Amino acid sequence: MANKDYYKILGVSKSATDDEIKKAFRTLAHKHHPDKQGGDEKKFKEANEAYQVLSDKTKRQQYDQFGSEFVNQPGAGGAGAAGGGFNGQGFEFNFGNMEDLGDLFGGFGDMFGFGGGNRGAHGRAGGRVSRGNDVAVDAELTLEEAATGITRTFNLNKLSSCETCGGSGAAHGSNTHDCKHCGGKGQIRTVQNTILGAMQSVAQCPDCRGAGKKPEKECATCHGTGAHKRAEELTINIPAGIDDGQSIRVSGRGEAAVHGGTQGDLYIRVHVKRHKFLERDGETIYSHIHISFPTAALGGEARTHTLGGEVTIKIPEGIESGESIRLREKGIAYRGGRGDHIVRVTVDTPKKVSKTARKLLEQLRDEMEG
Structure with a gap:
């Protein structure tokens, strides 16, 4: 059986208010009630079914997310x-x-x-x-x-x-x-x-x-x-x-x-249960990774946790701390699609560096700042 379009059955839009839904149902119920002359029991039941879902905030939210079937x-x-x-x-x-x-x-x-x-x-x-x-x-x-x-x-x-x-x-x-x-x-x-x-x-x-x-x-x-x-x-x-x-x-x-x-x-x-590495907001999943300054500047790879386990993702060159990488359709499944996974990136600045690393960083600074 195909999904039922409850909004279409009541003749209202998906953004209809509670009052609009109630008014539409009342009109259809009076029109199609089987005890009335010319009533249509099938349409009456369809209208009632649609109203019971769309008039309830929780059921309407679940219907919008999952569908009727x-x-x-x-x-x-x-x-x-x-x-x-x-x-x-x-x-x-x-x-x-x-x-x-x-x-x-x-x-x-x-x-x-x-x-x-x-x-x-x-x-x-x-x-x-x-x-x-x-x-x-x-x-x-x-x-x-x-x-x-x-x-x-x-x-x-x-x-x-x-x-x-x-x-x-x-x-x-x-x-x-x-x-x-x-x-x-x-x-x-x-x-x-x-x-x-x-x-x-x-x-x-x-x-x-x-x-x-x-x-x-x-x-x-x-x-x-x-x-x-x-x-x-x-x-x-x-x-x-x-x-x-x-x-x-x-x-x-x-x-x-x-x-x-x-x-x-x-x-x-x-x-x-709360996940150790992942957070959820609706259909979107979030994770957080730390990368080094050279990886941020030059690009590379990093590991992150996902719903399917730990995976390797590509880091684009020039990424800055606070930016994100989007993994499309790796989030939560919903009616008609799947959400994304957002990887939030933090670029770690070393507090202590070796003499060799300091020399290289100074050379890089001189080159970049001219």
Whole structure:
């Protein structure tokens, strides 16, 4: 699948402000909403996907750097990965639920079906099913690993879908039935008479926890919840170009929700260790070398550290202290290219010289100064 141009989808420029992006999305969402006559569900989802990325400062920065299409995470599907999105080699954003649209449309959210309430997914019976907790882990990388990308394995002990019952909560051979407490709706509606009139409230059913279904006989492993705590090993591709302090979201790989709810997400917080010889600024790498005065005057060669190891570089004649040498496309990989490596040069002036060296320097001075 080709990279998606989110700016083109919303009809805005790459320098568009947050307000311009929001206004463009609101127009498209009203135009293409599938519940409206002449609506286009595909275009509506595309617009929502683009808005979810471009309206978030961090996601927009990652999109501008990496693009919308990376290599998908192995096994990163599941309940939380439904719907298209900002997928990538280490990045995957899920926009299937569209809960944020309620805030965008304000009071019209309920009319268009965006609703409010807690973050979750609609159950088959129309109730609100709980969402699993997000899980956060840390990954410490070397600068070289961050520059080239790396595969990391994480051993997690988290609430996961029950392997015995497949997450249904029912014992083998046992069927499920509508919850008697809520009539299979997953919600309990109550009406209270107040001085302002009858007020209706809706709450999640405490018996089935919003699932609308209950097993005839509960699974002995998870006791009918469909989830239990166990060790799980996840292998994640961390993309080339990741920077210190950035986080990777892997959709649907957090904790499972009880009673078949939506699975949470896994967040990987990246920490890049300080390099002994190299510094990074965006996509540019910097190193520092010292050369002698004769090498600066006559030119020559010097050794410097790079992301690929120590290499020999050419020193042009007449270089001065404070000048730099650019190694093109030897920096950090980014969307559509690679940064440069800048070698900063310091010319060392000797504090003590031998008699022979002094004589040669005096001859050089006399010749140069005439």
